[in-house]
Amino acid sequence: MQPSLFNPGKISLPQAELDYRTDFLSQAKADALLLCFRQSLNWRQDSIKLYGKVVKIPRLQAWYGDADCTYRYSGLTMTPLPWTEELWELKQRCEQACGHRFNSVLANWYRDGNDSMGWHADSESELGDNPVIASVSLGACRNLDFRHIHSNEKYRIALAHGSLLIMQGATQQYWQHAIAKTRRVSDGRINLTFRYIKA
Numbered sequence: 290m291q292p293s294l295f296n297p298g299k300i301s302l303p304q305a306e307l308d309y310r311t312d313f314l315s316q317a318k319a320d321a322l323l324l325c326f327r328q329s330l331n332w333r334q335d336s337i338k339l340y341g342k343v344v345k346i347p348r349l350q351a352w353y354g355d356a357d358c359t360y361r362y363s364g365l366t367m368t369p370l371p372w373t374e375e376l377w378e379l380k381q382r383c384e385q386a387c388g389h390r391f392n393s394v395l396a397n398w399y400r401d402g403n404d405s406m407g408w409h410a411d412s413e414s415e416l417g418d419n420p421v422i423a424s425v426s427l428g429a430c431r432n433l434d435f436r437h438i439h440s441n442e443k444y445r446i447a448l449a450h451g452s453l454l455i456m457q458g459a460t461q462q463y464w465q466h467a468i469a470k471t472r473r474v475s476d477g478r479i480n481l482t483f484r485y486i487k488a
C-alpha cells in the first residue's frame with residue numbers, strides 16, 4: 290500500500306492495478322464540470338428488481354457514448370445518449386491519461402450522503418477481460434471501498450473533487466467496490482466511469 294517512487298499515484302494491492310491521481314483536473318475545471326454536468330446531463334432514477342420487488346436505485350444515472358454501445362448494468366439495458374461536448378473533451382483527457390480508448394461513460398449523481406452504490410465489480414461481459422476503467426470524481430468527497438472476493442482484505446480511497454482513479458488489470462476479477470451511505474456528507478457528488486464496450 291506504498292505509493293511507488295516511479296508512479297506516486299499507484300496503489301499496491303494484491304491482484305489489482307489502481308492508479309489514483311488527485312491532480313487530474315484543476316480546481317476551476319472541476320468546479321465548472323460539476324456545474325455543467327449537474328445541469329445538462331439527462332439524469333434519471335432507474336429501478337431494479339430486488340428479491341421480486343421493484344425498487345428505485347439510490348442515485349441518479351445517465352449513460353452516454355457511441356451509438357452502438359448498448360450496455361447491461363445491474364439488470365438494466367442502457368442505450369447511450371450521444372456525447373456532449375464536455376463529456377467528449379473529458380473522454381479525450383482520460384484517454385491521454387490512461388493510454389487507452391473509451392467509447393462510453395456511465396455518470397452517477399449521488400445527491401447527498403444518503404445516495405450510494407452497493408458492492409459490485411465492473412465485470413459485465415461487454416467490458417471483456419481485465420477492463421480499463423477511468424473514474425472521474427466531481428463534488429463532495431466520498432469513500433470508495435474495495436474488498437477482495439477471496440481474502441476479504443479491504444481498502445478505502447477518499448475520492449476527491451477533480452481526481453482520476455484508473456482501475457485495470459485483474460482488479461474487477463478479484464475485487465468488488467462500493468460507495469457506502471454516510472451521514473457526514475450533505476453535498477452532491479458526480480462520478481463518471483469511462484469504459485470501452487465491445488460491440
Ligand SMILES: O=C(O)CCC(=O)C(=O)O
Nearest residue numbers: 395397411433468480482
Ligand atoms: O461513484 C463511484 O466512485 C463508483 C462508481 C462505480 O463503481 C460504477 O459506476 O460502476
Ligand SMILES: [Fe+2]
Nearest residue numbers: 409410411466
Ligand atoms: Fe463500479
